[in-house]
Amino acid sequence: MPLKPSDPPRPTDAELEILTVLWSRGASTVRDVHEVITGRRPAQYTTVLKVLQVMAEKGLVQRDEKQRAHVYRASRPAAWTQQQLAGDLIRRAFDGSAKNLILGVLSTGKTSGRELEEIRKMLAECKPEQKEVKR
Numbered sequence: 001m002p003l004k005p006s007d008p009p010r011p012t013d014a015e016l017e018i019l020t021v022l023w024s025r026g027a028s029t030v031r032d033v034h035e036v037i038t039g040r041r042p043a044q045y046t047t048v049l050k051v052l053q054v055m056a057e058k059g060l061v062q063r064d065e066k067q068r069a070h071v072y073r074a075s076r077p078a079a080w081t082q083q084q085l086a087g088d089l090i091r092r093a094f095d096g097s098a099k100n101l102i103l104g105v106l107s108t109g110k111t112s113g114r115e116l117e118e119i120r121k122m123l124a125e126c127k128p129e130q131k132e133v134k135r
Contacts, residue, residue, distance in 0.1 A: 008059035008075055010088055014051050015060055019074050019081065022061065027073040 011019055021036045022028060034048045052072050055061045064071040074081075086101070094100040105111070111119075 007084075010085065011055075011060055011081065015055050015058075016081075018048070018051060018055065019060065019078075022072060022074040023078040027064070027071045029069040029071055031069065033072070
């Protein structure tokens with residue numbers, strides 16, 4: 001599904017890392033997000049703060065300023081963002097072919113037997129025109 005002018009832009013890698021934290025934890029302060037990220041890799045608090053501020057300007061997150069420590073939450077659900085990223089990747093890297101994307105993913109050899117079975121079930125249930133993910 002193509003982006004509408006009112007939709008937030010595609011997130012950068014740093015923004016996607018923060019969105020992943022917000023999707024898993026829910027609404028969080030900068031300190032909360034910083035703690036999760038520094039558990040994975042070194043990161044400066046001020047960098048996380050600045051990225052969240054930029055994300056708020058872009059519409060990727062919403063900021064609640066009612067409390068002293070601002071609380072951020074993702075503007076869109078994970079499934080919506082993942083669908084946008086997948087669609088963009090299909091257009092840019094796979095010449096618009098979902099089949100080529102799937103073949104590329106499966107050829108990496110990182111798909112478990114359980115995941116393959118789930119994919120088979122989903123394909124069996126799939127209709128050519130799927131409904132959009134709810135916002």
